Amino acid sequence: MAAKLGLQQTPPAESDESAGQTTQWALGWAQRLGAEDRDRLLMELMRWFKHDFFKWAGKLPCPGCESDDTHCLRGTEPLDHERADLAGRVEIHECKACGAEFRFPRYNCPGKLLETRLGRCGEWANCFGLLLRALGFEARYVLDWTDHVWCEVWSDRVSRWVHCDCCEGPGTIDSPLMYEAGWGKKLNYIVAFAPDHVVDVTRRYTQDFEALKPRRNAASETVIETLIFDAHRQAARTATSSDATVTRTRLLMEQFSFMDAANRDLKDAEQQGRVSGEAEWKRLRGEDGAGAAS
Known part of the structure; x- marks a missing residue:
């Protein structure tokens, strides 16, 4: 039902019957797109969501x-x-x-x-995630324990999960290092939640995991790993056997991909402070870039 409501936010319908037809048309059209066009659709969806659909609660x-x-x-x-x-x-x-x-x-x-x-980041990520799934994207809800949330979307074009922060706009798609390098956040735990799995993705969002590790002090790493694995096992029960095989393969590939973060050159979007929110609010949260390493 929620996904149907999400699809009905696209071309307006004049009746319940035409709304249902629009819903089926939009979903079918989106699912028929090739990998590159799906990524373009993602960018346009984020542009529309940020500038036309959702409002920031300042x-x-x-x-x-x-x-x-x-x-x-x-x-x-x-x-x-x-x-x-x-x-x-x-x-x-x-x-x-x-x-x-x-x-x-x-x-x-x-x-x-x-x-x-x-709303603010929580409402933005929740609603954007609904629209992503309504259009057939595979999406994860990503929780940063230093008080931020965003989405990740699976891209068939690059065969990996791609960072998508709808609060910051389409120019920041696939810019995971912007929180540490641009905003100046002192990250600790970042966990991604999907319908069929849960995974610690902190390494994607830092260039120096060893420097970050002392801040991961809520519990021992063994305890944290156990908690995340238990949550993952519970979510995985909802998956079919074929989906579970795909997920296991992707999760393994993802662990190898985390090794690249330390060696990646920063994009321009990853070197700027936070865009969303009022200047004083961002300053008080330490997300305006003033505390970022030069």
Whole structure:
């Protein structure tokens, strides 16, 4: 159902019947594309998503007077109807112009996000991931323990998983080193979640894993590996035998590919600070590039 809703965000339909036809047409068309055209579609999808579809939740406009002179006061627990759409927390914002307070639920339900089209990196990655899967892309949700999320997409053209951060736009596709080298983040754990597997992908996102290792101190490496393997084993139960064989082959290839990160030259996109978000917010998070190694 969520995937169908995602497809219906593309060419508008005038009725339920035509919406269903549009859904089937879009999915069939996307799946018939060759490998290079699929990668071009990915780039155009990200461009549309960032610039036309989804909005960044910076200073939220007041629902009463529409002033954008607002700020976050505090967090609170979600109400039942907010929790139904997987809101784990709610921000209370205040309008400095009229004094009103209003709620900003941090929804995690991709279907709900198709309605709100508003959020920060978590909402962006959730909703973009839904649209990717609706168009037949194989996509993973990537969680960075230093407070960021994005997607990875399987590319048949290059036969590997490709980094895709919809918050930053199509110019940053396949730029995994931008968080460390451009933003200046001190990374520790980065884990990718797919419907049929879970894998630690930290090595893709750093040029110096040995320098990063002391920051991986939440538990011993053995404990972390066990936790990730248990999560992977649980996810793998959903796969068919043929899919499981493909996944095992890809995961093995991926481990070998991690060895290349230290030797790769940085792209221009990997040497810039964060694009999304307001300047002061990025500075406070240490993601504006000021702390990046020169």
